[in-house]
Amino acid sequence: MTAFQVEHATRSSRIGLAVFAVLLVVLAAAPWWGGRQDLRLLAEIYCFVALASLWNLLAGYAGLVSVGQQAYVGLGAYMLFAATMLMGVHPLLAIPLAGVVGAIVALPVAGLIFRLRGHYFAIGTWVVAEVFRLLASQVSVLGGGSGISLPVGIVTAMAPSRQMREFLIYWLALAIVVLVLGAIVLLLRSRYGLALTAIRDNEIAARSNGVDVARTKLIVYVLTAFGTAMVGALIFLQKLRVSPATAFDVNDWTAYVIFITVIGGIGRVEGPIIGTIVFFLLRQTLADLGSLYLLMLGVVAIAVMLKAPKGIWGYVADRFGWQLFPLERRLNIKAEAPRGTA
């Protein structure tokens, strides 16, 4: 009888995790070493890492390429405003609540758009986002087409001073991105993760090996909606104002996210992190170019897709065999001496 163990860690992933732990402590302490602008920038970075990681899970692992995740960003944002303004829910509680609503809404949406395949599925997700946007502009109690600002009373209910509020939002953003990344890593390490990797490589083969492809995809879609809606709620809590145009903006919540993931590396957990760093570096240096910036981003994304389809991290990981997170699977077989007649 042979016993076996599945091992996940490698030397590089041990180093990576150690680096991560140190980084986490440093970042958690940011309110003490960073200024207001730094905190806002970092929070924005965390939100994009989370959004991109979630999109990566959906597209890079489950093979569900969505160009309509802004539907859930906006839904989360509007749920936050609705819960706090109309139902008196505390803003901090409203964030996870927004996530739950996102997950619930994702179920019937999936029921509809999963009837479409491949490219048509992608456009279907866009239609859903448009429907959400149009519906939001019909809701006059939340500002209709022009949107609404978060009342002062709700803002102050979060924390007594403005500084405390900013620290709170910063830590929330950090907590959410850690939660999202942690959940993704745990998911990928589980047998669902194995199923996902199988689906990504060859859906038909996966199905014939007993993987329930439809259910796995649904689970991933709903979980991604949950995460995306929470991030959306947080983003707009920070912005203090929501409108259909900003909440459901295709550029902010889909174009940038896709570019980040493609450039960083699709199908690897590290990809969105690398991509976000590159994206923000570019933005800091090219900030004033407006539409030219987006144009260049498009050119870069196309070039990466054609020449280096695995992105920056994909290239690095393949070349050096690195991984930051313990996601590899290696069999460690321990053979025992056979019993009975020898």
Add this chain to the structure above:
Amino acid sequence: MPDTLLEVRSLDAFYGDFQALFGVSLEVAAGEVVAVIGANGAGKSTLLNSIAGLVHARGDAILLAGEPVGGVPAYGMAARGVALVPEGRRLFPSLTVEENLLIGGQLGRPGPWNLPRVYDLFPVLAQRRHAPSPSLSGGQQQMVAIGRALMSNPKLLLCDEISLGLAPIVVRDIYGRLPTILSEGLSLVIVEQDIVQALAAANRVYCLQEGRVVLTGTAGSLTREAISAAYFGV
């Protein structure tokens, strides 16, 4: 030996990392019929696909009328007069019988074969010319596939298992028309599971086993024992 039309020299063929052919060499003279036999998985289809340009080959591994054509893509080989009747027929399901034949001739290569001549060769196709191709019987589909290949007026016709899935009487019927096809000076390479049919139709035979040529000779000179040994490797 009259002019060599096709020369295959030490051909290796890969599907990704998997090697299917190991140093296969073969020759076909103008007007000759060569049979390639072997068990399933021996590499017969791979050989034909390589010659036809579907599988990548080293530049000098395949020579057509002396010109190195390894690596030329399939549409280039078709333009050079190599036509493949693929395993399983592979008619275009969206096209009718006549459209399948017409598209075979879309290169417009000059030669004796045209639509009326193909209908002469296979009269039943003329009756079903506007039928959607999937609606034909297996034997009729095979006729369309052969006719489609002939429409390109090839110098070299490659036939991959044309007897597969067909009743013996139908197979005999099709092979019975070979002389007409060959009368214009075409060269023919046939891959066959039906060894009797292959030996009857061919001038020379190659036997493949696990990607290598293990036996070759004129059809008449090979004994039953030698062929069995080569075929099964026992």
Add this chain to the structure above:
Amino acid sequence: MEWANIILQGVLVGGLYAMFAAGLSLIFGVMRLVNIAHGDLIVLAAYLALVVTETLGINPLASLAFVVPAMALIGYALQRGLLNQTLGDDLLPPLLVTFGLSVIIQNGLLELFTADSRRLQAGGIEVDSIQLGTGLAVGTLPLIQFALAVAVIAGLQWLFYRTALGRAFRATSDDQAMAQLVGLDNRRVFALAMALSLAVVAIAGVLLAIRTNFDPAIGPARLIFGFEAVIMGGLGSMWGTLAGGVILGVAQAIGAQIDPGWQVLAGHIAFLVVLAVRPQGLFPKVQG
């Protein structure tokens, strides 16, 4: 009579939507590619027409003589130069590359032309109308649009089923490897298909430019309308695409009647209903 007029308007605009859809449907049929930049290319054609009409001082409808060949050429070059490299088993590359293209076109147009709304003047036919019996009036322009749409779709049907090029399209769509074996160079076939698609896009773009105000950002909505028309009509059927466009146009017209803000939403809802109830579309020919 009020409702009859509204439905009629919806039917006629459906022709325009069908034209948005026809190019999309053609490409998907031949090479299983959905061009996310499709709507932006329609807008590009509109701007091209703008440049041509302003430089040459001709009627927008006459500008078709320039815009159609120009867009066809762009389509050929685009496919040959860029999109052919993305085709394969993986669906991510073509989707992401065309998405990137969409962003590039939108922002390029924004840089060149600013976000100002434009419109092409066609010398009065925009407001002309024809009386059809009691109380029923139909605009000359919408009628021309619809007639053109029917002509384009009939033309595409003829091309696909009665010409050698159409045979090549269908064969390549059926079995790419076998198509190569009969001497068809896939790269050329795909490029020709894209050229044809963009020729149709050109017509749609010029008509759009005459009919409404346009700016660089309206591309994605045209893509969505075209897509909804294709799905409602059924994949693989050209006449189905016309039917889908008409349904969309009528749904939007009815929605607009209820409340102007509901126009587009009504169309989306009609699409979602068809998707829920009959996902293969109303006249499907192929399984997508």
